[in-house]
Amino acid sequence: xxxxxxxxxSGLSAKTIRYYEDIELIAPAxxxxxxxxxxxxxxxxxxxxxxxxxxxxxxxxxxxxxxDLRRDNSRQSRHARDLVMEKSQKLQxxxxxxxxxxxxxxxxxxxxxxxxGPDCAILEDLSAGQAGES
Amino acid sequence: xxxxxxxxxSGLSAKTIRYYEDIELIAPAxxxxxxxxxxxxxxxxxxxxxxxxxxxxxxxxxxxxxxDLRRDNSRQSRHARDLVMEKSQKLQxxxxxxxxxxxxxxxxxxxxxxxxGPDCAILEDLSAGQAGES
DNA sequence: CCTTGACCTTACAGTTAGTGGAAGGTTTAG
DNA sequence: CTAAACCTTCCACTAACTGTAAGGTCAAGG
Numbered sequence: 001x002x003x004x005x006x007x008x009x010s011g012l013s014a015k016t017i018r019y020y021e022d023i024e025l026i027a028p029a030x031x032x033x034x035x036x037x038x039x040x041x042x043x044x045x046x047x048x049x050x051x052x053x054x055x056x057x058x059x060x061x062x063x064x065x066x067x068d069l070r071r072d073n074s075r076q077s078r079h080a081r082d083l084v085m086e087k088s089q090k091l092q093x094x095x096x097x098x099x100x101x102x103x104x105x106x107x108x109x110x111x112x113x114x115x116x117g118p119d120c121a122i123l124e125d126l127s128a129g130q131a132g133e134s
Numbered sequence: 135x136x137x138x139x140x141x142x143x144s145g146l147s148a149k150t151i152r153y154y155e156d157i158e159l160i161a162p163a164x165x166x167x168x169x170x171x172x173x174x175x176x177x178x179x180x181x182x183x184x185x186x187x188x189x190x191x192x193x194x195x196x197x198x199x200x201x202d203l204r205r206d207n208s209r210q211s212r213h214a215r216d217l218v219m220e221k222s223q224k225l226q227x228x229x230x231x232x233x234x235x236x237x238x239x240x241x242x243x244x245x246x247x248x249x250x251g252p253d254c255a256i257l258e259d260l261s262a263g264q265a266g267e268s
Numbered sequence: 269c270c271t272t273g274a275c276c277t278t279a280c281a282g283t284t285a286g287t288g289g290a291a292g293g294t295t296t297a298g
Numbered sequence: 299c300t301a302a303a304c305c306t307t308c309c310a311c312t313a314a315c316t317g318t319a320a321g322g323t324c325a326a327g328g
Contacts, residue, residue, distance in 0.1 A: 004275070014276090019315060034323060036276055045261060052260045056242075057235040060314070070257050080256045081248035084239050091236045095229055101191040102225045105218050108190075114215035122214040123204045126186045127179060138304070148305090153286060168294060170305055194285065 003029075006039040010047035011055075017047060025050070025064055046070075057091055058083075137163075140173040144181035145189075151181060159184070159198055180204075191225055192217075 007014040018037075020026050026046055029037035039047070049070060053063040065083060069075045111121035141148040152171075154160050160180055163171035173181070183204060187197040199217060203209045245255035 002276075013316085015316065016314085018277095023314095034276080036323085049261050054314095055235075056238045056260075057232070066257070066260065069254075070261070073252060075252045075254070076250045077246055077252065077254035077256070078248045078250065080254045081243055081246045084243045084246070084256055088236055088239045088243070091232050091239070095232050095236070098191070098225050098229050098232070101189075102222055102229070104190045105222045105225070109215055109218045109222070112211055112215045112218070114212045116210045116212065118207060118209045118211065120203075120209070120211035120214045122211070122218055123200070123209075126190075126200065127183050127204070136304075147287085149287065150285085152306095157285095168305080170294085188285090 001039045001044070003037045003039070006037075006044055006047060009044055011051040012047055020047075020050065023060070025060065025067070057087055062087065135173045135178070137171045137173070140171075140178055140181060143178055145185040146181055154181075154184065157194070159194065159201070191221055196221065 001009075003014045003017055006012075007017060010017070012020075017026075021028055021037075026043065029039060029043065032038050046067065049067060050063055053066050054060075058066060062083060066080065069080050069083075108122045108125045111125070113119070113121075135143075137148045137151055140146075141151060144151070146154075151160075155162055155171075160177065163173060163177065166172050180201065183201060184197055187200050188194075192200060196217060200214065203214050203217075242256045242259045245259070247253070247255075
């Protein structure tokens with residue numbers, strides 16, 4: 001299977017697959033006589049795994065750890081669970097940050113008339129506001 | 135006022151202030167005889183404004199637009215309001231994405247025993263999962 | 269045989285919003 | 299005289315790719 005096939009079947013782009021090979025996240029693909037990269041069922045599985053890990057929020061370093069775990073037959077499922085719970089915590093923190101920003105935006109917007117005139121509570125709030133420690 | 139003073143009073147780092155000047159987000163600072171950048175109350179206000187805009191989630195391009203509005207005496211407050219509401223929408227979308235990821239993580243974690251053995255529902259879920267369209 | 273289009277290859281630049289560090293000039297205190 | 303604490307510019311690095319250029323390969327159609 002050529003790279004564009006592998007891309008379609010994994011949900012990654014061909015560019016991304018080459019990039020993952022470049023940074024040694026996956027092993028160098030086999031090559032056919034013309035130099036084209038070849039993918040089999042096994043490598044495709046890893047590509048799908050990575051696509052899915054990225055999808056649920058893991059960054060590349062974390063995805064690498066997860067993939068290492070998947071490859072390791074003497075793994076302990078506890079390690080995978082730890083990675084997932086830690087990520088969930090990070091997401092939680094980030095979500096709370098975003099919610100707090102959004103609340104501030106909505107408060108500002110509610111105080112702004114939003115008409116043709118120059119008086120604007122938003123601009124005032126942004127000027128006056130104490131540096132946030134959010 | 136020198137740059138580190140301006141940094142302390144605005145909540146930005148000195149590095150960041152120089153960077154903002156570099157990308158022409160703010161006007162080049164006045165210089166004293168020795169070549170040091172000088173900041174007055176007016177420029178400090180703009181720095182604080184930028185710090186606060188970034189704080190509530192605007193990226194640099196959006197912050198630039200907001201700053202332009204603040205500088206424009208014939209502005210219409212409607213424009214500021216539009217920017218804020220649009221940003222709030224974007225945050226909403228992002229928050230929902232993160233929540234959806236987190237839900238998936240928690241489902242996976244709940245299905246994983248998390249013990250010393252290699253059997254792991256998380257690894258299986260990541261392998262099997264259909265490419266998410268979240 | 270030739271061309272066209274769809275593949276594939278590598279390599280380099282650009283994106284965001286800065287941060288880190290090097291190499292060197294200035295100012296102030298002791 | 300020297301050390302600390304400023305300041306300057308410039309270059310490299312981060313994450314996770316994407317875009318583009320220049321060129322090689324392959325299958326179909328005229």
